[in-house]
Amino acid sequence: xxYLSDIEIAQSTEMKHIREIAKVAGVDEKYLEQYGxxxxxxxxxxxxxxxRKDGKLILVTAITPTPAGEGKTTTTIGLADGLKKIGKNVxxxxxxxxxxxxxxxxxxxxGGGYAQVVPMExxxxxxxxDFHAIGAANNLLAAMLDNHIYQGNALNIDPRRxxxxxxxxxxxxxxxxxxxGLGGRVNGVPREDGYDITVASxxxxxxxxxxxxxxxxxxxxxxVVAYTYDEKPVTAGDLKAVGAMAALLKDxxxxxxxxxxxxTPAFVHGGPFANIAHGCNSVIATKMAMKLGDYAVTEAGxxxxxxxxxxxxxxxxxxxxxxxxxxxxxxxxxxxMHGGTPKTELGAENLDSLEKGIPNLLRHVSNIKNVYKxxxxxxxxxFPTDTDAEIELVIEKCKALGVNVVxxxxxxxxxxxxxxxxxxxxxxxEEPNDFSFSYDSELSIPEKIEAIVKKVYGGDxxxxxxxxxxxxxxxASLGYDKMPICMAKTQYSFSDDATKLGAPEGFKVTVRNxxxxxxxxxxxxxxxxxxxxxGLPKVPAAERIDVDDNGRISGLF
Numbered sequence: 001x002x003y004l005s006d007i008e009i010a011q012s013t014e015m016k017h018i019r020e021i022a023k024v025a026g027v028d029e030k031y032l033e034q035y036g037x038x039x040x041x042x043x044x045x046x047x048x049x050x051x052r053k054d055g056k057l058i059l060v061t062a063i064t065p066t067p068a069g070e071g072k073t074t075t076t077i078g079l080a081d082g083l084k085k086i087g088k089n090v091x092x093x094x095x096x097x098x099x100x101x102x103x104x105x106x107x108x109x110x111g112g113g114y115a116q117v118v119p120m121e122x123x124x125x126x127x128x129x130d131f132h133a134i135g136a137a138n139n140l141l142a143a144m145l146d147n148h149i150y151q152g153n154a155l156n157i158d159p160r161r162x163x164x165x166x167x168x169x170x171x172x173x174x175x176x177x178x179x180x181g182l183g184g185r186v187n188g189v190p191r192e193d194g195y196d197i198t199v200a201s202x203x204x205x206x207x208x209x210x211x212x213x214x215x216x217x218x219x220x221x222x223x224v225v226a227y228t229y230d231e232k233p234v235t236a237g238d239l240k241a242v243g244a245m246a247a248l249l250k251d252x253x254x255x256x257x258x259x260x261x262x263x264t265p266a267f268v269h270g271g272p273f274a275n276i277a278h279g280c281n282s283v284i285a286t287k288m289a290m291k292l293g294d295y296a297v298t299e300a301g302x303x304x305x306x307x308x309x310x311x312x313x314x315x316x317x318x319x320x321x322x323x324x325x326x327x328x329x330x331x332x333x334x335x336x337m338h339g340g341t342p343k344t345e346l347g348a349e350n351l352d353s354l355e356k357g358i359p360n361l362l363r364h365v366s367n368i369k370n371v372y373k374x375x376x377x378x379x380x381x382x383f384p385t386d387t388d389a390e391i392e393l394v395i396e397k398c399k400a401l402g403v404n405v406v407x408x409x410x411x412x413x414x415x416x417x418x419x420x421x422x423x424x425x426x427x428x429x430e431e432p433n434d435f436s437f438s439y440d441s442e443l444s445i446p447e448k449i450e451a452i453v454k455k456v457y458g459g460d461x462x463x464x465x466x467x468x469x470x471x472x473x474x475x476a477s478l479g480y481d482k483m484p485i486c487m488a489k490t491q492y493s494f495s496d497d498a499t500k501l502g503a504p505e506g507f508k509v510t511v512r513n514x515x516x517x518x519x520x521x522x523x524x525x526x527x528x529x530x531x532x533x534x535g536l537p538k539v540p541a542a543e544r545i546d547v548d549d550n551g552r553i554s555g556l557f
């Protein structure tokens with residue numbers, strides 16, 4: 001049987017006009033700014049002017065990722081469509097894809113099969129220009145910083161201690177390290193520089209955590225771009241860049257309204273890295289989904305140890321959000337990989353390997369239930385090769401933790417395949433919960449890092465390098481030590497070693513560098529070499545993408 005590709009499924013579905021979707025969501029046309037017929041921005045004034053009670057917030061997260069795939073975004077969209085199928089008023093909130101991965105390894109990122117948001121080509125390409133605005137604001141700040149030094153350096157900035165990089169929304173390893181300002185005195189001050197991908201820019205994290213224009217401006221003003229010769233921080237506010245940056249971002253800050261294949265309203269807005277930043281869509285989009293829907297379904301990047309931990313400990317803490325329920329997505333195939341089965345042998349039944357891999361799922365589930373004290377369900381994305389015995393084993397192990405397992409077939413069946421999951425979620429949302437963070441923000445920086453490693457990762461403790469100790473002392477002396485922690489570590493393991501699959505024990509996490517994202521409002525603890533500018537693979541996805549004479553795009557997933 002020949003399967004349609006994601007883009008072929010998306011293109012064969014007749015979309016509703018965005019005004020119809022806005023009507024379903026309860027968005028008055030005075031708040032709607034159309035970008036063509038199928039996408040629009042919604043003015044954030046709606047949040048202040050609506051007195052409607054907030055809906056219930058549902059987080060979709062997953063086991064530790066493997067090359068076998070888990071289908072988190074697909075499940076998020078399918079769950080929303082499933083809730084709609086059982087008669088619920090629901091809005092979904094997702095991150096925008098970055099152009100880098102779209103043209104690199106991953107391809108498109110708007111769900112899959114019959115659980116997608118559309119127009120998927122627009123969402124995966126320029127969309128409404130948000131990422132371009134974020135890149136422009138980032139690079140304006142870089143230009144004003146270098147111009148300040150060139151024009152006499154009144155702030156006494158040490159060019160060797162500039163922490164701000166330029167950015168571009170493309171995978172381009174050639175730009176990781178550059179030397180610029182060459183070509184004589186009139187062309188700038190020569191220095192070492194570098195580029196991040198736009199989604200790794202602190203502007204992206206600021207943008208996604210801001211609750212209003214005034215909050216955005218306050219956060220932008222706090223961004224540390226460099227240090228002076230006497231080791232004092234220099235901020236975007238010191239450079240008088242904030243007003244112009246906010247002017248570039250004012251329209252981008254309005255959430256983008258689109259639809260699922262089944263006509264469920266969806267906000268797709270913002271997309272910070274999930275290892276160097278917090279990996280969730282914007283606070284404004286989440287709050288708008290809650291304001292408009294009785295149920296708001298959202299997701300967080302990578303496994304629950306990264307995305308969910310940051311969603312709960314950073315985003316919910318800053319935005320005052322309390323989730324009502326959490327879905328942990330798993331596949332039998334991925335769990336078998338955690339148990340040691342090579343990718344080429346995942347199609348055959350292997351209960352022994354599955355039993356070895358299941359502890360990864362159980363640790364994530366236990367964290368949600370016992371650390372964060374939230375109601376939880378496991379959604380198993382069923383593949384045709386999964387046997388009944390394998391599914392039964394997953395159900396039995398989760399039952400021992402008091403957690404139900406629901407089979408999800410949303411990739412093949414859309415909302416109908418998410419109906420059982422939707423019914424379970426409605427039940428969980430009625431349960432009382434005692435939502436707690438994994439640490440108190442008043443603890444010291446090392447104490448907070450250790451709490452995450454011990455409580456969430458299951459490690460024995462932390463090792464802080466001498467360089468990181470010095471950085472922690474400096475940040476504490478500058479008053480940054482009460483901020484939450486944003487852990488930057490591999491997404492492929494609970495530990496800081498990507499080869500340790502499953503649920504490793506007896507490990508310590510080494511903190512190599514600690515830096516402040518003062519605008520975002522968190523401390524980044526780097527546990528290894530975290531890439532902030534990816535490269536393209538040997539055969540980039542870009543080679544398969546094309547457009548015909550009618551403007552129809554192909555090869556985008």
